[in-house]
Amino acid sequence: MIDDILIRELITAADEARSRSYAPYSNYAVGAALLTGDGRIITGCNMENAAFGPGICAERCAVYKAVSEGCRDFTAIAVAGSPVGEPISQFASPCGVCRQVMREFTDPADFIVIVAGPDGRYKVNTLEELLPDSFGPDNLG
Numbered sequence: 001m002i003d004d005i006l007i008r009e010l011i012t013a014a015d016e017a018r019s020r021s022y023a024p025y026s027n028y029a030v031g032a033a034l035l036t037g038d039g040r041i042i043t044g045c046n047m048e049n050a051a052f053g054p055g056i057c058a059e060r061c062a063v064y065k066a067v068s069e070g071c072r073d074f075t076a077i078a079v080a081g082s083p084v085g086e087p088i089s090q091f092a093s094p095c096g097v098c099r100q101v102m103r104e105f106t107d108p109a110d111f112i113v114i115v116a117g118p119d120g121r122y123k124v125n126t127l128e129e130l131l132p133d134s135f136g137p138d139n140l141g
């Protein structure tokens, strides 16, 4: 199980990535920090687009960065989201699409999702708790 010190390190990395968010349309900044099986931290931030559709969430940004660099072994992800210019003022749980993308590369019973909140608080769940009875690679044999 992941300890408080590592959780806070991941949240700090997610919040740093959040500062690089490009969100001029929603004014909602999200950062994510993905912990790999060999202990590396790969970050992502949300990136919006004038055409709206091409925008991407912070969590998928981190997963796609990792996979494109050859890593598919993930232990946990921390997410920090709140309106631009505010410190972390709310719990921003990953959207359904991002949950499904995490599902592709993880065992949902083991993969840990940390959601940062106000005043240094956080929530910890397994991916299975956030995405029960999921569809995954095993369904396709």
Ligand code: THU
Binding pocket: 023, 026, 028, 029, 030, 045, 046, 047, 048, 055, 056, 057, 058, 059, 093, 094, 095, 098
């Ligand atoms: N967003 C994320 O980055 N992650 C989520 O899980 C939910 C939403 C982003 C997308 C968009 O840029 C902004 O937050 C508002 O929806």
